Amino acid sequence: MTPSQREKLAAFLTRRRKAKGMSIRGVAQAAGVDAATVLSLEQGRIVYPRVEKLRAVSDALGIPAAELYAAIGWLPGKDLPAFRPYLRAKYRELPPEAVTEIEAVFERLAKDYGLHGPQDGEDEHP
Numbered sequence: 001m002t003p004s005q006r007e008k009l010a011a012f013l014t015r016r017r018k019a020k021g022m023s024i025r026g027v028a029q030a031a032g033v034d035a036a037t038v039l040s041l042e043q044g045r046i047v048y049p050r051v052e053k054l055r056a057v058s059d060a061l062g063i064p065a066a067e068l069y070a071a072i073g074w075l076p077g078k079d080l081p082a083f084r085p086y087l088r089a090k091y092r093e094l095p096p097e098a099v100t101e102i103e104a105v106f107e108r109l110a111k112d113y114g115l116h117g118p119q120d121g122e123d124e125h126p
Helices: 004-018 022-029 035-044 053-058 067-073 083-090 096-112
Strands: none
Touching: 004 035, 004 067, 022 035, 022 053, 035 053, 053 067, 083 096
């Protein structure tokens, strides 16, 4: 794990823990790891975190693995789904009108910020 990835991981876990109102000991207990492990992760001191411990901590914080890996740069953007299929798969309970509305807002924001990613069904690299 690079120093940059450790910093991202530390900040990400700390933000999530605080947002959930959990203590380091509370996360450790929920994850089944010792508090020193959680503290070390939050301080970016573990160069090669054990996958099972990292997953346990992220599970305790309610962080899906894909979100965790994307946040720290372990999952490249090209490996992530396009927005539309993700939205429709993740929020199946939304009525079609709501999905269409969210897609329109996203398209407007992407245009406003100059984002020109691949469209559904297209590869990122030809």
